[in-house]
Amino acid sequence: MTPPDWERRLYLAAHPFAYPLLRAAARRGPIVRVPGVGVVVNDASLARGILMDGETFRKDGPGSPGELWTPVLGPSVLLNMEGDAHRALRRRLTELFVPSYTEALCARVLDEPLDRLAGRLSGGGVDLVDAARVMAGAVIGEVIGLDARTDASYRDLFEQGERVVSSVSLRTRRLSPPQVRKARAVLDPLGDIAAKAYAAGDESTVMGRMRALGLSEDEARGAAGAFFLTGTETVATLLPRLFALLIDHGQLARVAAEPSLLDRAVEEAMRVATPTPVMLRSVHRPAAVGGVAVRPGERVLIATHNCCRALGPFDLDRPHPPELRRLWFGAGPHFCIGYPLAMAEIRRVARTLLAAAPLVVTRRAAARGVLIPTYRELVVRKGAA
Numbered sequence: 001m002t003p004p005d006w007e008r009r010l011y012l013a014a015h016p017f018a019y020p021l022l023r024a025a026a027r028r029g030p031i032v033r034v035p036g037v038g039v040v041v042n043d044a045s046l047a048r049g050i051l052m053d054g055e056t057f058r059k060d061g062p063g064s065p066g067e068l069w070t071p072v073l074g075p076s077v078l079l080n081m082e083g084d085a086h087r088a089l090r091r092r093l094t095e096l097f098v099p100s101y102t103e104a105l106c107a108r109v110l111d112e113p114l115d116r117l118a119g120r121l122s123g124g125g126v127d128l129v130d131a132a133r134v135m136a137g138a139v140i141g142e143v144i145g146l147d148a149r150t151d152a153s154y155r156d157l158f159e160q161g162e163r164v165v166s167s168v169s170l171r172t173r174r175l176s177p178p179q180v181r182k183a184r185a186v187l188d189p190l191g192d193i194a195a196k197a198y199a200a201g202d203e204s205t206v207m208g209r210m211r212a213l214g215l216s217e218d219e220a221r222g223a224a225g226a227f228f229l230t231g232t233e234t235v236a237t238l239l240p241r242l243f244a245l246l247i248d249h250g251q252l253a254r255v256a257a258e259p260s261l262l263d264r265a266v267e268e269a270m271r272v273a274t275p276t277p278v279m280l281r282s283v284h285r286p287a288a289v290g291g292v293a294v295r296p297g298e299r300v301l302i303a304t305h306n307c308c309r310a311l312g313p314f315d316l317d318r319p320h321p322p323e324l325r326r327l328w329f330g331a332g333p334h335f336c337i338g339y340p341l342a343m344a345e346i347r348r349v350a351r352t353l354l355a356a357a358p359l360v361v362t363r364r365a366a367a368r369g370v371l372i373p374t375y376r377e378l379v380v381r382k383g384a385a
């Protein structure tokens, strides 16, 4: 029996009008021009080609997606940069999130909250949405150098990020002055915390490492803001969706028994969920993509979700073809710099939950009015279905 498609419900609850249009665009072909939206790409090979060509398809300059965040994060925060300056900053940051460091970081901050989570799992029902927010808040708090180490402070940090991200919709091209003020009211104090950790220069901290890697204080502050915005909700929303998919498809016990399957399960859940459902570029010089001519100034919307869903529903046994490989983390010069951190975090939390298997979902509801589709609550408890 095919399980109910909760992923589709989550998307519809988050984007009741845009989601059907996005999926309809996929049925029109690999690349289609949609008035008011731009050139929509639904095919993984074409998407990858565009992402790899950072000269033609860019994230900086007038009308580009980078413009959205420049007024709040500053001009040099990777996601709004291109060319030599982008390459130079990325080169300095490559050392930052090497797997050995991200694993140690996650162990340092997650082991305590995970112990508490394991205890609650044996006691009764646990809302994985709330648990994932606490974990994501804990990790990002450590990245920017927050001192407080309680579930309440992690939850609060998560909610601050949510307030900024919720001011953006799929249609937002620019933040209004009040939106910029609201975002800065959240990000400036966090930037101050990050700057303090930078000044302290302790190389066991992320901000201290940025200083040792030669970043200026402004660059480090901007990077902290960018990590906070891009690396909190993405991870927190994926975790409950991963577990719902495993439980709904009857695969939880299998992954719990075979730890080597965990990475495959995480990547397959990412493929189906695509926490970043679209990626934007602006065309900087004339080009042809899949037989469609694109002109300078046009907007390209890579429908990552469509590219990924073309392979079909969640299936742990279906390999990912090369063009799809980790497309949910991007490709080329802007490939997610937080990938090792996201994976370390997800693996660590997942192992605690898998150790409590079998788990059943006792209550769930989809979140409405959010940018990244997710559950409003997903309560699980120990036990078989």
Ligand code: HEM
Residues within 6 Å of the ligand: 078, 079, 080, 090, 143, 226, 227, 228, 230, 231, 232, 234, 235, 238, 274, 275, 276, 279, 280, 327, 328, 329, 330, 331, 333, 334, 335, 336, 337, 338, 339, 341, 342
């Ligand atoms: C499930 C988790 C995550 C997903 C699905 C994800 C997805 C992505 C995607 C698709 C991009 C490329 C966007 C584009 O090319 O337009 C990206 C870039 C980026 N991500 Fe992630 N991300 C995740 C977690 C994180 C984490 C934990 C951090 C940092 C703490 C992070 C920091 C960044 C940054 C700074 C960029 C911009 C890189 C650049 O422009 O050079 N992400 N991410």
